[in-house]
Amino acid sequence: MSVASSLRRYAASRFLNVHASPKSFRNRSAVAIRLQHVAPPPLNSSNGKAACTPALKPGISDDTYFPPNENILFWRHFVTPQRPTETAARLRRHVDHVFYTSRKNPSSILYWLHAFARLAFFNNVFSSLGHTFLAMRLYDAPLSTRLLAFPINHADELLHVFKQDYDNIRTGTYNMPWDVSLTHRQSSPFFILRQILALAAEAPRVLSKTVEKESSNSNWLHSKLFPHYYSQTFHHQTDGWLSSSSADVYEVSTESLFRGTQDAMQRTVLKAISLFVQSYHRNQSKLTMLDLGAGTGRFSTFVRDNWPHAHYILADLSPFYLQKARENMSYWQRKRASSHLGPGSVRFMQANAEDLPLEKGSVDILYAVYLFHELPPHARQKVVLEAARILRPGGLFIIADSVQFGDRLHRDSALGNFERLNEPWFSSFIELDLGKLVCKDGMFTPYVKEVASMTKMLSFRRLGV
Secondary structure: HHHHHHHHHHHHHHHHHHHOOOHHHHHOOHHHHHHHHOOOOOOOOOOOOOOOOOOHHHHHHHOOOOOOOHHHHHHHOOOOOOOOHHHHHHHHHHHHHHHHHHOOOOOOHHHHHHHHHHHHHHHHHHOOOOHHHHOOOOOOHHHHHHHHHOOOOOOHHHHHHHHHHHHHHHOOOOOOOHHHOOOOHHHHHHHHHHHHHHHHHHHHHHHHHHHHOOOOOOOOOOOOOOOOOHHOOHHHOOOOOEEEEHHHHHHHHHHHHHHHHHHHHOOOOHHHHHHHHHHHHHHOOHOOEEEOOOOOHHHHHHHHHHOOOEEEEEEEEEEHHHHHHHHHHHHHHHHHHHHHOOOOEEEEEOOOOOEEEOOOOOOEEEEOOOHHHOOHHHHHHHHHHHHHHEEEEEEEEEEEEEEOOOOOOHHHHHHHHHHHHHHHHHHHHHHHHHHHHHHOOOEEEEEEEEEEEEEEEEEEEOOOO
């Protein structure tokens, strides 16, 4: 019997028995999913393609600034199961956890329905459009093994991301995602069809350029506002960041790459903001938050849904992505107007992250999500200096981006392969000591770190009086 068939039978039995024998259920070992205790590989092992020497692995160097906690250690030593029996055992624990939380808190049912729907949808999009072949080039393993094992054994990791996200919701760290509503447009068959058709038109071009290892640094639009590196057609997207069609397909393409977990991984940023606001800024109407490199603005709708009375600035170089961000924020306002609109505000700013048209000390919280790996080294330093300039003393600076060498020891050998997606500065990013970059001039002090699968979040507080 296959792993998938076994799990379907098991899930059905849990559904039939969960109310009949609550005592036996409570006694099961899977009331909560526990850490997978796996011995870490020797730190003197280069692990294949890992170009960074162990002593310099930034994920390990982070420990100097952020004492490793359970979350950091869990993801550092996480290993994808390889044997079908191990895969089935882990997924059964996830099934038990979902039934337990749903029984204890019925409101969680909507979250888990949403999570499983995302996994099913984006996994099918990923496979049907040929992204599976692309994924094979992003991981080191025999191709035949990956083709057979990728969909099911990686479900354990994906479900851990959702469990971590739900635990933050359950403990009140941040709100239930506003898009879990069945009335959200992403539940509409017509919206889904438009997304699939847009991605279907774009995917063959991206895949062919990736396989042929093409590199393009030309774009149709030129402006003195754009730094030279912005002319890259990042990710082999048609027009790079400089078209409405690129903005329309961005969300579905990146979510497909991460099998529907991107939103949940990005919400690690909300944890840092929540801790900061609870500790220092309970009056959110006096808060100004800046989304630097806002892109489509989708993530900022989750931030604003948690702190609707704050004031927001969404900054990006692309006018096309800012237009998409405006649409996403307007949609949030229409859906949440009855309970969430207040004295807060939002404005959109076309600006270079290295030189922002903002006053010194005018921002309380600055978050940059998936920005730093797109920047060349000299630009990263300028962005840090600009963040120090515009943040008020005590303000919060958050960087959420790809994990680096040392954050996922058993993925180190594969990280460098993301550069094939026309990410020209990705290899320098995964070797970069972010803590040293941000703190070296004495302008910032470390705050909190969180990891979720392929995303890490580092936060820092601005020093000064």
